[in-house]
Amino acid sequence: MRKVEVKALVMDYIQKTPVVLLQDPVSEKAVPVWIGSNEAHAIAYGLQDKEFPRPLTHDLMGNMVNSLGGELEKIVIDSLHDNVYYATLFVRDVDDQVHEIDARPSDSVALAVRTDIPIFIADDVFDNAAIEMPEQDDEENILQAEDFEDFVEGKMNLSDFKKFIG
Amino acid sequence: MRKVEVKALVMDYIQKTPVVLLQDPVSEKAVPVWIGSNEAHAIAYGLQDKEFPRPLTHDLMGNMVNSLGGELEKIVIDSLHDNVYYATLFVRDVDDQVHEIDARPSDSVALAVRTDIPIFIADDVFDNAAIEMPEQDDEENILQAEDFEDFVEGKMNLSDFKKFIG
Numbered sequence: 001m002r003k004v005e006v007k008a009l010v011m012d013y014i015q016k017t018p019v020v021l022l023q024d025p026v027s028e029k030a031v032p033v034w035i036g037s038n039e040a041h042a043i044a045y046g047l048q049d050k051e052f053p054r055p056l057t058h059d060l061m062g063n064m065v066n067s068l069g070g071e072l073e074k075i076v077i078d079s080l081h082d083n084v085y086y087a088t089l090f091v092r093d094v095d096d097q098v099h100e101i102d103a104r105p106s107d108s109v110a111l112a113v114r115t116d117i118p119i120f121i122a123d124d125v126f127d128n129a130a131i132e133m134p135e136q137d138d139e140e141n142i143l144q145a146e147d148f149e150d151f152v153e154g155k156m157n158l159s160d161f162k163k164f165i166g
Numbered sequence: 167m168r169k170v171e172v173k174a175l176v177m178d179y180i181q182k183t184p185v186v187l188l189q190d191p192v193s194e195k196a197v198p199v200w201i202g203s204n205e206a207h208a209i210a211y212g213l214q215d216k217e218f219p220r221p222l223t224h225d226l227m228g229n230m231v232n233s234l235g236g237e238l239e240k241i242v243i244d245s246l247h248d249n250v251y252y253a254t255l256f257v258r259d260v261d262d263q264v265h266e267i268d269a270r271p272s273d274s275v276a277l278a279v280r281t282d283i284p285i286f287i288a289d290d291v292f293d294n295a296a297i298e299m300p301e302q303d304d305e306e307n308i309l310q311a312e313d314f315e316d317f318v319e320g321k322m323n324l325s326d327f328k329k330f331i332g
Contacts, residue, residue: 038204038207038208038223039223041204042204054250054270055268055269055270055273057204057205057223057273060227060255060267060269060270060273061226061227061230063267063268064227064230064231064236064255064257064267065230065234067257067259067265067267068231068234068235068236068257068259068265069234069259070230070234084220086220089226089230091230091233091234093233093234093235094234094260099233099234101226101229101230101233102220102221102229103221103226104220104221104226107221107223107226
């Protein structure tokens with residue numbers, strides 16, 4: 001199992017879908033996860049690390065767990081079937097029992113960035129899905145996490161990107 | 167406090183914002199709540215009452231509460247300041263204690279329709295914000311809850327509607 005970081009949010013203009021790149025800092029490879037635009041906004045807001053006047057959806061999720069005495073521990077992206085990733089959310093209850101809850105990776109990543117819990121990817125998923133990150137020269141094509149405005153306006157095409165990096 | 171039902175989702179084309187109409191079945195008046203498009207989708211999906219292959223965001227919220235032995239009881243839209251509604255989510259824990267959690271009405275309504283818990287509005291909020299629902303003849307202008315496609319394509323203009331009904 002590898003701990004990964006949210007490296008960037010990019011737009012796949014062929015699929016017309018936002019993609020979150022989850023990078024293993026050791027190998028520097030990243031797993032691209034296609035997500036919905038609602039979840040992309042939630043992740044982008046989460047990454048901005050700023051306070052909003054009202055609780056965002058995934059803040060509320062965290063607040064609900066805390067109010068019941070629970071503690072969010074981690075999320076694990078643990079399988080990939082028919083191009084769909086599956087994730088499990090680990091929550092510890094007041095009696096120190098850990099519960100595993102089925103979740104979509106998009107909600108999991110949004111929750112992780114908003115509540116500051118770690119994201120892991122199972123080794124077999126990583127080995128199947130990870131791609132090389134682009135060379136330093138190409139980093140201008142990758143929209144960094146903090147650039148939310150750029151993300152919305154972004155011109156990144158992941159299909160081209162994958163062809164390019166072979 | 168009045169128990170209300172999600173009567174319809176409409177588009178306010180002047181504000182370019184979706185609106186959810188929460189109707190008191192006794193007086194038949196409804197409170198319009200302006201929401202974000204993400205939450206409008208969540209509410210619309212919730213109203214469709216269909217199973218999705220993967221848990222939607224507000225399904226996950228409900229599953230997290232249940233896995234910690236908690237129980238969602240109700241939501242109450244309890245105040246309105248500077249055109250912003252505030253809601254409180256009531257959750258009962260394993261020890262039968264009720265916790266009150268601050269939430270946006272949009273998340274609250276999405277959670278309520280998805281997990282089938284009641285929605286209440288405080289009397290003073292209702293008295294300040296409720297409008298008459300249109301006559302039967304005008305119902306074609308109101309997009310019923312089940313008509314998600316119509317909602318997305320809808321031409322309903324709430325400002326005009328409010329002027330019309332005076």
